[in-house]
Amino acid sequence: MSTPVGSRPALSWVVNISVLLLVALWTLPTFGILVSSLRDKDQLAVSGWWTALTASERNVVARAAPPENATLEDGRYVLTGNVFEDGSGKAVGFGISSRAPSAFAVGESAELRDGGMLTVEASGDYTITYAEQPEPGRGQRIFVSSVEPPRFTTENYKNVLFSEGLGKSFINTMTVTIPATVIPILIAAYAAYALAWMEFPGRALLLAAIVGLLVVPLQMSLIPLLRFYNTIGIGKSFIGIWLAHTGFGLPLAIYLLRNYMAGLPREIIESARVDGASDFEIFRKIILPLSFPALASFAIFQFLWVWNDLLVATVFLGNNEEQLVLTGRLRELLGSRGGNWEILTASAFVAIVVPILVFFALQRYLVRGLLAGSVKGG
Amino acid sequence: MAISSTEAAPRSRPPGLGRFLFNMAIALGIMIAGIVFAVLCAVAVFTALNTVLPDIKLVQAVLVMVLGVAACFGYFWGSNRLLDLIYPPRGSRVADNINAANGIRPWLFLGPAIVILGIYLVYPVINSIFLSFHGPSGETWVGGANYAWLAKDAAFRESMRNNILWLIVVPAAATFFGLIAAALTDRIGWGNVAKSLIFMPMAISFVGASVIWKFIYDYRAEGSEQIGILNAVVTFFGGEPQAWITIPFWNNFFLMVILIWIQTGFAMVILSAALRGIPEETIEAAIIDGASPFQIFYKIKVPQIWGTIAVVWTTITILVLKVFDIVLAMTNGQWGSQVLANYMFDWMFRGLDFGRASTIALVIMAMVTPIMIWNIREARKDMK
Numbered sequence: 001m002s003t004p005v006g007s008r009p010a011l012s013w014v015v016n017i018s019v020l021l022l023v024a025l026w027t028l029p030t031f032g033i034l035v036s037s038l039r040d041k042d043q044l045a046v047s048g049w050w051t052a053l054t055a056s057e058r059n060v061v062a063r064a065a066p067p068e069n070a071t072l073e074d075g076r077y078v079l080t081g082n083v084f085e086d087g088s089g090k091a092v093g094f095g096i097s098s099r100a101p102s103a104f105a106v107g108e109s110a111e112l113r114d115g116g117m118l119t120v121e122a123s124g125d126y127t128i129t130y131a132e133q134p135e136p137g138r139g140q141r142i143f144v145s146s147v148e149p150p151r152f153t154t155e156n157y158k159n160v161l162f163s164e165g166l167g168k169s170f171i172n173t174m175t176v177t178i179p180a181t182v183i184p185i186l187i188a189a190y191a192a193y194a195l196a197w198m199e200f201p202g203r204a205l206l207l208a209a210i211v212g213l214l215v216v217p218l219q220m221s222l223i224p225l226l227r228f229y230n231t232i233g234i235g236k237s238f239i240g241i242w243l244a245h246t247g248f249g250l251p252l253a254i255y256l257l258r259n260y261m262a263g264l265p266r267e268i269i270e271s272a273r274v275d276g277a278s279d280f281e282i283f284r285k286i287i288l289p290l291s292f293p294a295l296a297s298f299a300i301f302q303f304l305w306v307w308n309d310l311l312v313a314t315v316f317l318g319n320n321e322e323q324l325v326l327t328g329r330l331r332e333l334l335g336s337r338g339g340n341w342e343i344l345t346a347s348a349f350v351a352i353v354v355p356i357l358v359f360f361a362l363q364r365y366l367v368r369g370l371l372a373g374s375v376k377g378g
Numbered sequence: 379m380a381i382s383s384t385e386a387a388p389r390s391r392p393p394g395l396g397r398f399l400f401n402m403a404i405a406l407g408i409m410i411a412g413i414v415f416a417v418l419c420a421v422a423v424f425t426a427l428n429t430v431l432p433d434i435k436l437v438q439a440v441l442v443m444v445l446g447v448a449a450c451f452g453y454f455w456g457s458n459r460l461l462d463l464i465y466p467p468r469g470s471r472v473a474d475n476i477n478a479a480n481g482i483r484p485w486l487f488l489g490p491a492i493v494i495l496g497i498y499l500v501y502p503v504i505n506s507i508f509l510s511f512h513g514p515s516g517e518t519w520v521g522g523a524n525y526a527w528l529a530k531d532a533a534f535r536e537s538m539r540n541n542i543l544w545l546i547v548v549p550a551a552a553t554f555f556g557l558i559a560a561a562l563t564d565r566i567g568w569g570n571v572a573k574s575l576i577f578m579p580m581a582i583s584f585v586g587a588s589v590i591w592k593f594i595y596d597y598r599a600e601g602s603e604q605i606g607i608l609n610a611v612v613t614f615f616g617g618e619p620q621a622w623i624t625i626p627f628w629n630n631f632f633l634m635v636i637l638i639w640i641q642t643g644f645a646m647v648i649l650s651a652a653l654r655g656i657p658e659e660t661i662e663a664a665i666i667d668g669a670s671p672f673q674i675f676y677k678i679k680v681p682q683i684w685g686t687i688a689v690v691w692t693t694i695t696i697l698v699l700k701v702f703d704i705v706l707a708m709t710n711g712q713w714g715s716q717v718l719a720n721y722m723f724d725w726m727f728r729g730l731d732f733g734r735a736s737t738i739a740l741v742i743m744a745m746v747t748p749i750m751i752w753n754i755r756e757a758r759k760d761m762k
Contacts, residue, residue, distance in 0.1 A: 011671060012565075019562045019572050022555075026576045026639065029590045032607065036593065048605045175439040183446040190454055191491035200484040201398055204758070206492075211757040213499050215750050217700050219722050219739040221498060223732050224505035227516065228497075238435075242442065247498025250491055278467075279483055280458045308583030310703045311723075327585045331707050334589060341593060341605070348589035352582045359581035363574060370644065371651050 030352075033345040040151035041342035053150055057092075059101050060084065060144045064126060067114070067134035077130040079116075084124040089146040094120040101143035112140055120144060156346035164337075165321060166347050169329040173307060175238060176317070176325060180245035180306045181299055187246070188253030188298070189291065193283045195254065196261040197269060207258070213251040221248070222315050229316065236318040244316050245309075249302045256301075259372055260294035261287055297369025300362050307355050326351040397481070404464070405485035412457035413490065420449035450490070457486045503743065509736035516732045524737040534738070536714060537721045540630055541745075544701060544717065547631070549694040551638045553687060556645020560653055561675060563646070573650070577643035584640070584703035591636045592708060597621040626714040633715060636704050641697065645690045652686035653679060692749050699745050718742050 036049040047056045062083035070077035083091065093102030096110055096118065104110050110118045116130045118140065126142060161167040194200075195207055225244065229235040234243075264287065272282050288295075310327040317323045324332065330344075330351050337343045359366065424445055431437055461482055465475035513520050528534050559576050563569035579587065596606030600619055604610040609619040623629045656679055664678045680687075702719035709715045711724065722738040725731050 175435045178439045179443040186450040187490045190487040194484040194487035198484040217742045221502040224502035247494045330585045352586040355581040
């Protein structure tokens with residue numbers, strides 16, 4: 001909006017910078033785990049994600065080839081090799097004991113206990129020279145402190161998807177979400193139509209009840225339903241959780257759809273009635289197509305809610321390897337892999353990427369739904 | 379308005395309540411027939427197809443979705459047809475029949491919803507009250523013992539204290555930041571992009587958000603490089619790194635930040651719409667009178683959107699009363715950060731005492747009830 005106030009240059013700067021700050025605060029946390037999940041796990045463990053683009057210092061312990069491999073060159077026995085296994089990195093110092101890992105600068109010579117002379121170059125190439133044929137034995141340990149270029153990898157994602165069981169959980173979450181999003185819609189749509197456009201005794205009471213049920217805490221339902229499910233034998237099954245999400249989503253669905261349908265122009269419906277259309281036909285041919293925006297709003301709500309739910313899934317689906325959903329897996333990893341940030345960040349990103357994509361693609365409907373039904377508490 | 383259909387009933391049928399009950403009986407009969415038939419068909423098709431299709435969960439899910447929709451549609455279509463068969467809208471008694479059918483049809487449309495709501499939300503409330511007077515397995519009557527235990531329980535008192543802290547801080551902070559964000563983003567060119575980005579955490583699950591923030595609060599012993607950004611900032615300014623989420627009392631606030639982070643976008647979206655709905659004239663008048671931008675905001679704009687602020691506030695309040703995932707994932711109630719919903723979960727799954735857990739659930743319900751009543755009253759005002 002361009003009010004006269006907004007055009008004052010000084011104030012406009014302040015506003016722009018404040019918004020920039022707010023946006024930074026609200027996006028950086030997510031950005032942090034995205035960056036971290038793509039970093040090499042050794043670098044992730046020792047430096048903050050905000051340093052991901054700068055070179056990091058790392059201590060490498062390498063073992064030289066065993067002395068008996070030394071070859072005779074110019075009357076001396078020489079061993080050569082590179083301390084970096086993957087060939088990258090830039091050595092800045094080296095040492096021969098763990099107490100002084102960078103006692104020598106690169107290019108200097110260190111005298112070894114068995115009489116050899118060790119030199120490490122910046123590239124990581126080392127040379128050990130012996131005056132005489134060395135005794136066979138284990139290779140010399142070389143400590144090198146190196147500056148490494150930033151390394152990015154998709155290894156973490158491969159790891160979590162295929163060996164930490166996240167792939168399986170992803171499928172479980174999809175399995176729960178798809179029917180649980182779609183099935184409530186039709187049931188709610190018919191009920192909403194009855195509440196908006198049909199007249200019958202008790203309608204006002206039912207509407208009040210729906211608004212009341214919007215805020216009933218899920219915690220109330222867990223124990224009675226768990227007992228009920230166990231009695232009829234659908235505890236810990238997908239059918240149970242589909243029905244549960246349908247039940248918990250219905251009040252919001254009915255409320256949103258009824259508000260939207262009640263706002264449709266009366267003339268359309270009445271002229272259809274005059275033309276002899278039954279309620280059933282009016283609903284199917286006129287109301288349902290016209291209500292698409294409201295249906296979409298609810299579908300997004302329900303999708304986000306089911307995908308992100310932990311409580312209902314933990315109670316009704318069980319915690320075993322076969323049934324764990326993404327949120328449940330993430331919670332389990334937080335407990336068992338608390339310090340392995342390469343696993344946690346990659347898992348978290350896998351768990352949140354689908355809802356975020358849906359969010360950005362369909363934000364318009366989400367906002368519309370929020371504005372229409374801002375009574376529901378989640 | 380509600381009794382108009384009864385008034386329209388033909389005189390030959392029993393009037394008033396009798397008529398209503400008669401309608402309900404027929405509706406119930408058709409409904410049960412319809413539901414049973416639709417469900418049986420869906421289950422039969424599912425079982426038949428399931429023996430042919432490969433045993434892949436996702437395929438089953440899609441199948442269930444299609445069959446579920448088909449069953450719903452089949453029910454509504456079938457029950458409607460059945461009603462037309464009983465009261466055909468033609469022949470000599472056409473007017474009577476249409477009236478009778480119109481009295482029944484709403485209940486057929488509402489039927490499945492009422493059944494599901496009854497099972498999933500109404501019955502549990504009643505059953506929870508029943509369970510709260512019973513022992514761990516819900517079979518032995520213990521009178522008020524669960525309530526007496528609750529009154530003396532230290533962990534419950536801690537949860538109550540924390541819940542009240544959450545109730546004070548989170549709705550206030552989220553609404554405040556949401557209001558600021560709404561006011562500021564409405565004034566700039568890239569406001570919509572900014573809004574999208576601030577709104578984005580809404581799409582992230584509480585557990586996902588907990589991982590994100592646990593990474594921010596990550597703690598390494600003093601001297602080693604901090605990889606959590608909060609401790610990195612603290613040490614950069616010469617402070618000592620802290621294990622934030624283990625500091626009793628203050629850790630509550632570190633957990634609240636997560637929910638505030640998620641909910642600010644919600645508050646912003648609603649309040650931004652309300653701010654745009656303010657009539658231009660009031661603002662123009664204030665500008666002519668020489669009001670400063672801050673005066674316009676606090677004295678002209680905010681008072682006009684109090685109603686919306688109240689809605690945002692209560693919505694977040696309800697969410698806060700049920701906060702569970704964040705505490706479970708971050709601390710599981712340790713270090714003095716327990717809340718009611720997590721405490722209830724604890725007694726349900728680890729304590730295995732359904733009586734006590736139900737009692738705690740009822741406390742949450744009792745705290746929600748005033749808001750529920752307020753919502754119903756507001757909604758009825760709107761609908762009149």
